Amino acid sequence: MDAALRTSTKLISKGQHVSAVERLVTWRDTLAEQEAASGAEMFMGLPDKWYEPPTFACENGHISKRYLKSETSGDVCLACGKRVYLVPRITEEELAKVLAK
């Protein structure tokens, strides 16, 4: 878990305002931890199967198989330019529920 993810977990446990990106990362990390606990093969902290093929999601609810590699912002959404995260296969409707919690 990197520093940004630790920060988001801390914010949530304190009951402070939780942004959409924090909900997205927390949801993703919780599923990844469950996969690891059940013995799934992992790569870079995420289940191997999430990479085959990879699905990327951003805080604005966009899902894509592709993203833009930006020199300044890292991996960003093709639709809105926000950072993307590797997530399990999910529909935009399911992702909207994750982001709306």
Ligand SMILES: [Zn+2]
């Ligand atoms: Zn987006």
